Every structure is written in structure tokens, then in C-alpha cells.
Amino acid sequence: MRLVLDSEQRQLRSTVRELLADHAPPTRVREVMDGGDGYDPALWRRVSAELGLAGLVVSESRGGSGAGHVERCVVLEELGRALAPVPYLASAALAVDTVLALEDATLEQRLLAGLASGERIGAVAPAGDDGDWGSATASLTAGWRDGGWVLDGHVSFVVSGDVADTVLAYATAPEGPAWFAVSGDAAGLGRTRLRTLDPTRPMARLEFASTPAHRADGADPAAVLEAVRDRAAVALTAERVGMMSRVLEMTVDYTKSRVQFGRPVGSYQAVKHGCADMYCAYQQAESVLRYAAWAADHAPAELPLAAALAQAHTGPASFRVAADAVQLHGGVGYTWEHDAHLYYKRAKTSELLLGAADQQRERLAERLGV
Amino acid sequence: MDVEDGPVDTFRARVRQWLADNAPEPTVNRSPEEQLAAAKRFQAALYDAGFAGITWPVEFGGQGLTAAEQQVFNDEAADYDLPTDPFMIGMGMCGPTLVDLGTTEQKTRYLRPLLRGERIWCQLFSEPGAGSDVASLQTRAVGDGSDWVVNGQKVWTSGAQQADFGALLARTDPDVPKHQGLTMFIVDMHAPGVSVRPLRDMTGRAPFNEVYFDDVRLPADAVLGEVDGGWAAAVTMLGHERVSIGGSVRRRHDPLAYTNLAELARRTGRADDPVVRGELAELYAAERALTLFNSRLRQEADSGTPPGARGSVAKLGGAELLWRAVRVAGLIAGARTAAWDPADEAGEELAVAINATPASSIAGGTNQIQRGIIGDRVLGLPKEPQVDRDVPFRELRVGTQPRA
Numbered sequence A: 001m002r003l004v005l006d007s008e009q010r011q012l013r014s015t016v017r018e019l020l021a022d023h024a025p026p027t028r029v030r031e032v033m034d035g036g037d038g039y040d041p042a043l044w045r046r047v048s049a050e051l052g053l054a055g056l057v058v059s060e061s062r063g064g065s066g067a068g069h070v071e072r073c074v075v076l077e078e079l080g081r082a083l084a085p086v087p088y089l090a091s092a093a094l095a096v097d098t099v100l101a102l103e104d105a106t107l108e109q110r111l112l113a114g115l116a117s118g119e120r121i122g123a124v125a126p127a128g129d130d131g132d133w134g135s136a137t138a139s140l141t142a143g144w145r146d147g148g149w150v151l152d153g154h155v156s157f158v159v160s161g162d163v164a165d166t167v168l169a170y171a172t173a174p175e176g177p178a179w180f181a182v183s184g185d186a187a188g189l190g191r192t193r194l195r196t197l198d199p200t201r202p203m204a205r206l207e208f209a210s211t212p213a214h215r216a217d218g219a220d221p222a223a224v225l226e227a228v229r230d231r232a233a234v235a236l237t238a239e240r241v242g243m244m245s246r247v248l249e250m251t252v253d254y255t256k257s258r259v260q261f262g263r264p265v266g267s268y269q270a271v272k273h274g275c276a277d278m279y280c281a282y283q284q285a286e287s288v289l290r291y292a293a294w295a296a297d298h299a300p301a302e303l304p305l306a307a308a309l310a311q312a313h314t315g316p317a318s319f320r321v322a323a324d325a326v327q328l329h330g331g332v333g334y335t336w337e338h339d340a341h342l343y344y345k346r347a348k349t350s351e352l353l354l355g356a357a358d359q360q361r362e363r364l365a366e367r368l369g370v
Numbered sequence B: 001m002d003v004e005d006g007p008v009d010t011f012r013a014r015v016r017q018w019l020a021d022n023a024p025e026p027t028v029n030r031s032p033e034e035q036l037a038a039a040k041r042f043q044a045a046l047y048d049a050g051f052a053g054i055t056w057p058v059e060f061g062g063q064g065l066t067a068a069e070q071q072v073f074n075d076e077a078a079d080y081d082l083p084t085d086p087f088m089i090g091m092g093m094c095g096p097t098l099v100d101l102g103t104t105e106q107k108t109r110y111l112r113p114l115l116r117g118e119r120i121w122c123q124l125f126s127e128p129g130a131g132s133d134v135a136s137l138q139t140r141a142v143g144d145g146s147d148w149v150v151n152g153q154k155v156w157t158s159g160a161q162q163a164d165f166g167a168l169l170a171r172t173d174p175d176v177p178k179h180q181g182l183t184m185f186i187v188d189m190h191a192p193g194v195s196v197r198p199l200r201d202m203t204g205r206a207p208f209n210e211v212y213f214d215d216v217r218l219p220a221d222a223v224l225g226e227v228d229g230g231w232a233a234a235v236t237m238l239g240h241e242r243v244s245i246g247g248s249v250r251r252r253h254d255p256l257a258y259t260n261l262a263e264l265a266r267r268t269g270r271a272d273d274p275v276v277r278g279e280l281a282e283l284y285a286a287e288r289a290l291t292l293f294n295s296r297l298r299q300e301a302d303s304g305t306p307p308g309a310r311g312s313v314a315k316l317g318g319a320e321l322l323w324r325a326v327r328v329a330g331l332i333a334g335a336r337t338a339a340w341d342p343a344d345e346a347g348e349e350l351a352v353a354i355n356a357t358p359a360s361s362i363a364g365g366t367n368q369i370q371r372g373i374i375g376d377r378v379l380g381l382p383k384e385p386q387v388d389r390d391v392p393f394r395e396l397r398v399g400t401q402p403r404a
Ligand SMILES: Cc1cc2nc3c(=O)[nH]c(=O)nc-3n(C[C@H](O)[C@H](O)[C@H](O)COP(=O)(O)OP(=O)(O)OC[C@H]3O[C@@H](n4cnc5c(N)ncnc54)[C@H](O)[C@@H]3O)c2cc1C
Pocket: A269, B122, B123, B124, B125, B126, B129, B130, B131, B132, B133, B155, B156, B157, B158, B159, B208, B359, B362, B363, B364, B365, B366, B367, B368, B369, B372
């Protein structure tokens, strides 16, 4: 088990951090957040086409760079740190993982290279109205009509669903659940951008009316659902670790310089010990992340447990840290102008994206065999 | 590169086989003397097999291996209840400090018997008036020719009742500020003038002691580190202490460990309750996160980054984990936590574990002190105003007692 980054991985981290410092400073994040596009196409091109970071878990023969989850997590950490406005989670993580897990040669041929180069933005739609992972089978049905598959119904909570060129949806087909690929410009596809708690992470509701779709053949659809969910847990954990490192940094910097009662507030124990607790949570979350990412690359049999651990543990931890950051900044931390709230909102969303806390704990308990 | 390649795997196989052949049966119902004798026999065998002092230098009896092998050993040892408690302070704190600061003569003389379990060590820092603020201690060592003469009292000294040597922190110069006038000494616990009185803790047992020094004579070569450089030596030892406590192997039958609580829940039919399941899952997650953090510290140490003050994260995390486990234990065991049949050994063990839990949040630096260390030394937050930093020790108010 390897829990520390090697020099190449550390190099990757600084490259991405520098890129984001130049091209995704907080001012830019806010411009995109306030604008209508949902993401920053120029930044997305830099991250994907120029640096080749969207295909890290795709082999070279299929258009990726054949690195791995450890590397992808390094990138996700940096994107989380910066709250970078790119559809990386949806496309380079969820969609790529789904296509890989589906093992459908036609789909791979049609989608992988484009997803890996970032030319194509993908999104994954496993949830219906209650947001539960897999619940789309209750609201989306597939039927065979005129020599092809069509979808009817709707899905919701689709991350980057508003901008995706390809949507991978989980639906009920006549003989049970199945995965379908739908083109973003397919006939009968309607999209509504949802109002979101986190203004930096767009989500959409998609309506399907006799919408043509490609049905994925290959792996067991329910197994794919689980595999993607596990990898999503690891990816979200990576974002969280990046977010935690950033809010901690902000809080330490601020409490060092903010003076009340004649001394920096960071010298008061209530504040200092609060920072220490944030640091402990962050350090443990990072350890869990390194393990889960390592498992995804080198010990797939350990991944289901590692992923459940990562999600159940770091979801609530990162929200706690983000909330403490607001608290330790005082009034200024509660203003719209300050960035603390963006992390607070991202952390809450991130905690709930794969199901509420009770579900995460139950999933872990099940995998532990409790 | 995968760390588990090659030699480490071979090492694991050797450890596993050796433990399977040599790990002793638990020694319940034996007298403390018999238990200690059995522990010493085991430690000697461990040393002879090449599994003691895994990361210590070869020339002083260690194995000269890396933290990766140490990790392997700890992983494998977690399946047993090895009788290594009496050697914890020597192996985890005094020994590593000797390795860092001892003269060649001292290392040659003390390390091998320490590793082989022939000599037991204790840490003589805390005093009635000086715990968290250990630099305010009052035990005096006064020069007499080339010797030193020690007078004073230590308290809460773990294992002093069975110790052969102690690492003593004493004041050698009261006319300078408190951190500057301390010296660390190696004390023979059997020397004339040293008396050890057992002190009962809140579990009712007496694992720690009061230690009195009455005109105890120490030779010049008893000094560990520099004369009046005792604070630096103490900081070195306290750093080892935090890492050692934080990264220590838990007993296999520890009633507050996740595995055993999950087992208890299954046995008592509590494992179907969603609240219990959720709490158990969180306990597992907290325990695993801390284990992974400790493994990461070891891997970082191997690649050249020593843990430094981040050992405090492990120490604090371990203490907090126990409080969580106490909560989960109560949830699962219910009323049986409060009262049990005299024949029910498990009831007794859980009670002792619950009653011993505060120790982790106090011993080796309290949780408050650990948070202070993380804030000051890891995060670089501004220190609190210190009223005593530049005042000669003689003029300070210390502890709760009037000054002598
Ligand atoms: C089981 C056990 C084993 C021990 N073994 C040994 C041993 O082998 N050798 C040895 O030398 N000592 C040993 N000790 C002593 C231990 O190191 C001290 O008890 C500990 O450092 C706390 O010191 P104190 O008891 O004097 O409490 P105090 O320092 O008086 O603390 C009282 C309270 O004030 C808080 N406090 C103190 N200073 C600060 C501060 N600056 N900021 C915030 N809060 C503060 C503390 O957290 C605590 O809550 C042991 C203690 C225990 C419980």
C-alpha cells in the first residue's frame, strides 16, 4: 500500500496548481458562476486538450495517458482547491468510469477518445427524483421502437447535465435495468438547469420524449452502477481533500493577521484549537484518500470497502471543516464576497451527492459485514 | 512503485511464521511477577529472532530496516496480544532518544539490554507541580565534584515499579529562565536514595507511581545530551512519545476496538439496529482513518520526512477515537456496561477499558496541549503571550504549591 505521492505525482500537482492559479483565480470562478455557461470552455480546453488530464485513467491505446486513479485524484484535489469551473468530475471521472465499466466496444470506440481529449463532455444520470444513486430506473424507461432504442421519462441531479455532449443514463428496459448513451442534441431531449445550493457545481434535470439512445451491452448494468459509484466516492473525496487544504490555509492566514483584544485571534486557544482540529480532519481525510486511490489502481478487491470508507468519513468531515472555516473568520466569513461560503456549499453538496449520511454509513456497515 | 514488493513480502512471511510459532498465550490469572518474567522471555526471543528495534541502527542491536518493515510487523502483531507493555516506554521513547542524543558509550551500554527486554525503562518528567508545563519542574540536581546529587519528587511515573533505569529531567540551574536550566540524566532506579511508591489510578490498578529522590548520586556520564540542554532532550523524547503512543499496536482483545465491538453487536443481536450499524460504521471509519494516517507518517519517514510535530495528530486522534468507542460500547452493551455477573470476564474488561479511557487524553501531553502543538508548530499560529519565558526560574510561580 502506498500512501505518499512520488516525485512525478508531486510534479503533476504543482503543474495543475500553477495552471489554476493563473486561469482559475477566485475572480474567474465567480465570473463563471455568475455567467450562464456553467463552465469555462477555455479552461476546460487547457485542462483536457493541452495538459491531457481528462484521460488519466484511460489507456494510451484508447486515447488516454494510462496514468491512474492516484494521478486523477491529484488533479481532482487541485480542482477542488480552486473550485475550478470545469466539468471534470462529470466527464473525466463519472462518464469515463462508466464507459470503462460498461465494456461495450461500440461505446468505447465512439466515446472514449473524445472524453479523454476533452472534446466531448460526458455526464452520468443514475438518479431520479429522490436523488438516490440508481433511482433513475423509477422515472426513466427504455423501449424498442422502429429498429432502435428510445427513452421516455426523466432523470435529475445530473452533474454538468446542462452542458454534456453525451449523457449516460440508467433506465428500466423491458428485461431490467440497463445503461443508455444519449447524444446531447438528440431529438426529444429537454434540459433544465436546476437551482443549486452550490453555485459552482451545475446540475440539471433531463426530460426524455421518445429520445433515441444507444443501449450498452457488456457488463452487468447493476455492477456498473456500483463500480461507478465507488469511483465517484473516491473522486469526490479527492475534491474534498483539496477543499479542506484550501479552507484551512485561508483560516490559518486570516487568524494570524486578524487582531482583536490586542493580539492575533489565532493566538487564542479556542481559535487555535479549532484550527488544529481542522488540520487533524484534513490529514486523516488525505490518508483515506491516498489509500482509496491506491486501491482503485492496485487492489480493486479492496475498493468497495475503501470507497465506502472514503465517502462515509470524508463527506461529513469536509463539511465540518468548511463550516469551522466560516466560524473562525467571523462576520467577514459570512459575507458573499468572501470565498468561505463557496467551500461550505460545495462541501454540503459533495456530502449528499451519493446519498445522505445514513445511506453512506449503512453502505459501509454492509461492506464490513456488520 | 509498489511498496509491498520483494523483500518486504519475505519479511512479512518470516514475521507471520515466527509469531504463529512463538506468540505466548495470554497470561491472565498469573501474578505480576510471573507476567513480567514471561514478558521478558518473550522480548528476548523477539530480539533473538531479529524483530526488536526494527528501524534502529545495527551497531546498537537494531535491525537497520525501514518503517515499511515496522509497519509489516505491526500489521502482523495486531492479530495477537503480545506482552510488550513493560517495554513500551523504553522502546518507544527512552531508546529512540538515546539513539538521537546518547554518546557512543551510552548507546553501547544501554540499547541492547533495552531491546532484549533485560532492562526496563521509565520516564521521570512529571512532578506534582509540573505536568503540561514540565519545564517548571523543581527536582534539583546539584553538582558535587564530577558527580551530581539529586533531590525531589516525580509523580505518575508509569512502570517505575518494575523499571531498572529512568530518564530523569532535573533542574541544574535555577537562576536562568525555566527552559534553560534543565538537564536530562540516566538514573539507575536501584541506586540508593531512589524510592518508588505505587499510586492507584481511577481503574483501581497501580500502573504508575510516585518516585522520590533523596541525595541520589549520579556520575558525570549519567548526563544524556548536554548539561543545561535538558529541554532539547525532553522535546526530542516527547516527540518520540507522541509518535509511539499514536502509532502503537492495539491489543487484539481490546474491548474498545471496532472489530470486537462489531462482534459484540452481532452476538447480542444489536447488529440489526440501524443506529448501531451507523455508529459502528463511523467507528470503523475513524479507526481506519487514523491507522492510515499513521502508516502514511511511516512512509513519509522512510522517504525522508520525519513526522515532527505531526505526531500530535496521531496522539490526539487516538485519544478521540477511544471516546467514540466508549459511546458505541455503551450503545451496544447497554445496561451490561453498568453491572454484570461476577463470572462475566468481558463485563469486567469493558469496565476497565471505559475507566482507563481518560488516560489517553492526559498522559503524554493532554489533548489541549496537543492542539496547542499542532497550532503553534504545524500551522505556525502565533503563540500565546508567555509571562514566564524570560523570568529566572527562581522568581516564578509554579504548580499549585508554595515554592520551596
Ligand atoms: C496514565 C498516565 C500515565 C502517565 N505516565 C507518565 C510517565 O510515565 N512519566 C511522566 O513523566 N509523566 C506521566 N504522566 C503525567 C502526564 O504527562 C501529565 O499528567 C500530563 O502531562 C498533564 O499534566 P498535569 O497532570 O500536571 O495536568 P496540568 O498540566 O495541571 O493540566 C490541568 C488541565 O489544564 C490544561 N492545561 C494545562 N496547560 C494548558 C495550556 N497551556 N493550554 C491549555 N490547557 C492547558 C490541561 O489540558 C488539563 O486539562 C502520566 C499521566 C497519566 C494520566
